[in-house]
Amino acid sequence: MAVDFKSSETKDNLMRAFAGESQARNRYTFAAGVAKQQKQQAIGQVFIFTADQEKEHAEIFYNHLKELAGENIHIDGAYPVDLTDDLAKLLRMAQHNEYEEHDDVYKNFGDKAKEEGFMKVANSFYMIAEIEKFHGDRFGKFAEYLEQNKLFISDVKTGWICLNCGYIYEGEKAPEICPVCEHDQGYFIRLELSPFAEGGK
Numbered sequence: 001m002a003v004d005f006k007s008s009e010t011k012d013n014l015m016r017a018f019a020g021e022s023q024a025r026n027r028y029t030f031a032a033g034v035a036k037q038q039k040q041q042a043i044g045q046v047f048i049f050t051a052d053q054e055k056e057h058a059e060i061f062y063n064h065l066k067e068l069a070g071e072n073i074h075i076d077g078a079y080p081v082d083l084t085d086d087l088a089k090l091l092r093m094a095q096h097n098e099y100e101e102h103d104d105v106y107k108n109f110g111d112k113a114k115e116e117g118f119m120k121v122a123n124s125f126y127m128i129a130e131i132e133k134f135h136g137d138r139f140g141k142f143a144e145y146l147e148q149n150k151l152f153i154s155d156v157k158t159g160w161i162c163l164n165c166g167y168i169y170e171g172e173k174a175p176e177i178c179p180v181c182e183h184d185q186g187y188f189i190r191l192e193l194s195p196f197a198e199g200g201k
């Protein structure tokens, strides 16, 4: 059943999604600050990398509201208080929120948009829902490494890249200090988990 956009639930859901993405971007930026304070630079970059993508999601949802330019949209919603200095917990909280968007929120928003006749909006919800699954998986992976004390230790020989200077080390353990730029271990990340890894391992 086609619905007038102005009286649709979809315009509310778009504003909810815009609010959610905007907050996620800030939460991840704050979390990156916590990571940096704890000298976990690579985890900080994982949060920043994701925060930048949440900004793009926010923009995509916001742009769907163009027709209502100049108006206000009143929404309600529940948003998480993800405050802790425990990095593993911050990663787990982020993972939880990403999965909630993927499994529940954006799928429902997509279905509603489809039902109301806004296919383009529905596609944005469905496609971004899939991205949030990857976000959740990535946060979960880093949480697991931290929890198991394996962030810089691997069971098998692997590549480690220093995110500061690009030095690549092959071994079971990331160097404690980068031999090239002398930045500390927190800059190292498994090569296959770094953005732009050439082929990975």
Ligand SMILES: [Fe+2]
Pocket (backbone or CB within 6 Å): 021, 024, 053, 054, 057, 058, 128, 132
């Ligand atoms: Fe997002």
Ligand SMILES: [Fe+2]
Pocket (backbone or CB within 6 Å): 050, 054, 098, 131, 132, 135, 136
């Ligand atoms: Fe996300």
